[in-house]
Amino acid sequence: MQQPRAFAENVLYGEMLRTAGRLEDAYAQVRRAVLGSPQVVGDETGWRVDGRGAWLHAFVGLTATCYEVDATRSIGPAERLLGIDWAGIFGHDGWAVYDKFTAATHQQCFAHLFRRCESLIESGTGGALAFPRGVKDLLLAGFEYRNRFRSDEMTAHGMKVMAGRLTIKMWKLVRHPKKHAANERFAKFLENHLDELFTFLHRPGADATNWRGEQAIRPAVVNRKVWGGNRTGAGASTQSRIMSVMQTCKQRLADPFDFIRCQLITTSPLALPLPIASR
Structure with missing residues (x-):
């Protein structure tokens, strides 16, 4: 039964x-x-x-x-x-x-990128801190431009221009080899996906995360x-x-x-x- x-x-x-x-x-x-x-x-x-x-x-x-x-x-x-x-x-x-x-x-998730920055900042010392802090500043700048667009302080064209400038700045950050192994891995990832970091600025309305x-x-x-x-x-x-x-x-x-x-x-x-x- x-x-x-x-x-x-x-x-x-x-x-x-x-x-x-x-x-x-x-x-x-x-x-x-x-x-x-x-x-x-x-x-x-x-x-x-x-x-x-x-x-x-x-x-x-x-x-x-x-x-x-x-x-x-x-x-x-x-x-x-x-x-x-x-x-x-x-x-x-x-x-x-x-x-x-x-x-x-593609749009790489900003939340994941921020977490990688924070992890490298928490574990890094001395000169190894400069790279993740620089990346984080550029990501935050991307959010700032999006917020200015949403509050009608910036046009869609202006946002695209700033996206291009941020991409160039990111390239300058990642292009040189890093002594810190974890920084180098992150830099390689960012370099491979440079055109996928600020899609949400090029395409208003797209999610950043x-x-x-x-x-x-x-x-x-x-x-x-x-x-x-x-x-x-x-x-x-x-x-x-x-x-x-x-x-x-x-x-x-x-x-x-x-x-x-x-x-x-x-x-x-x-x-x-x-x-x-x-x-």
Whole structure:
């Protein structure tokens, strides 16, 4: 005879599979919305499937969020969603895999760059402090120009001019070899991504950080800490679909449970709630 707990787990799992099946069209709508977004932020976190290591990938557009659990930390999920020739603004941390999107306009996350500066400042001494402090000052200047633009104290053209000047100053900072090994690694990274540091100044409205991605990952991290991941690949796919629909509803300031309830009691696929700007 099946134990009550096992029976309850099987019933819950069956209901989640049924729900995910009914949300198939909504999930496709999410993926199309992210693909069609002019800006996407990517982020990822460790995951577990059947006790084995996996990765949860999140891709956040302006009006939708798509999750995918994958066995690898690879370009696969991003390529399946966006296509390698996607040409929007791609915000992310320094993960090298995203560099393969050569048609995209990239924005390296300023928050990650600031943290690297702070770490080098905290651990450095003497002359080794000059480089991270100089980088931090240039990054802060970028924020200052953006704030001046937002307060109508600078034009979009003026902001682009200042972005060019900041890029030149950054190049002068990073081009010479550094005696401190950690400084040299950071300098090489910045040199390789010079054209991706101040995209948010060239393209007004673009995010300077990947805060959207980190916000999307946060509830998933809590879920992982409580439940430990997924037991099966089918469960991972189910969770990816349900989470994507729920997070997109929240992003559009709609009740995700109300949408799912309505979808479960009708036989026809429902359109996702419209983004606020479209209502």
